[in-house]
Amino acid sequence: MGIFWPPGWTRGRRGALCLLNGFALWVTALMLHVYRYPAEWNLARSSPATITEMVAVTMQGWLQEPVASFPDVIAHTGSLLIGIGAVWYWLVRPFVERYTDLLGSIADSEDATEN
Numbered sequence: 001m002g003i004f005w006p007p008g009w010t011r012g013r014r015g016a017l018c019l020l021n022g023f024a025l026w027v028t029a030l031m032l033h034v035y036r037y038p039a040e041w042n043l044a045r046s047s048p049a050t051i052t053e054m055v056a057v058t059m060q061g062w063l064q065e066p067v068a069s070f071p072d073v074i075a076h077t078g079s080l081l082i083g084i085g086a087v088w089y090w091l092v093r094p095f096v097e098r099y100t101d102l103l104g105s106i107a108d109s110e111d112a113t114e115n
Helices: 011-036 048-064 070-099
Strands: none
Touching (some): 011 048, 011 070
């Protein structure tokens, strides 16, 4: 896996990087949504509580009704990265590696160095 990750990266670092990238994609999708619908957001006259509520409503809309618009695709890619980071690297993979030999052939050891 040296192609995707620098050698010596632990699962924790990989998961954290996936979470950070996923969150960055969510913020990018929100900024594109604000840019596309400035009258709906009205950032200059909205209170922070209103903006926070609009962010929550927008994200719930993206999750409940998937549409193939550009910001929605970016948001779903961010969700996928967050899921990969948190679920795969921090929950599933350590459990599977510890209790089965299912990933033995594809598991990359954390302290192995590549030549």
